[in-house]
Amino acid sequence: MAKGDVVSQLSAAVAPGTSLDYQPAAGVEVMITQVAGSSGSNSLSVRLFNGIDTSQIFLYHSGTSAYAAHTPWKILINNSIRLRLRNNDAAAQDIAFCGIQTK
Numbered sequence: 829m830a831k832g833d834v835v836s837q838l839s840a841a842v843a844p845g846t847s848l849d850y851q852p853a854a855g856v857e858v859m860i861t862q863v864a865g866s867s868g869s870n871s872l873s874v875r876l877f878n879g880i881d882t883s884q885i886f887l888y889h890s891g892t893s894a895y896a897a898h899t900p901w902k903i904l905i906n907n908s909i910r911l912r913l914r915n916n917d918a919a920a921q922d923i924a925f926c927g928i929q930t931k
């Protein structure tokens with residue numbers, strides 16, 4: 829992949845209490861521009877993760893999901909600080925993200 833390429837992933841039926849993690853290759857940097865969970869999802873947290881520690885950026889929940897899914901993001905990640913999208917709902921849900929490789 830090269831600078832300017834689209835980066836995206838969709839994982840179907842992510843189990844409750846588990847996460848979709850994305851870690852770019854060494855030397856690669858990515859700007860995440862959108863994240864989304866299944867329609868009507870109860871709870872999806874957007875986090876940064878370094879392999880040990882996790883920091884929550886945003887928590888989607890009923891009533892905010894539709895708004896947040898259409899809000900543009902600028903989350904910068906690399907091989908050391910990566911993206912974690914956690915399903916906090918009681919049911920499985922589809923989780924997705926997209927972005928642009930910046931380096």
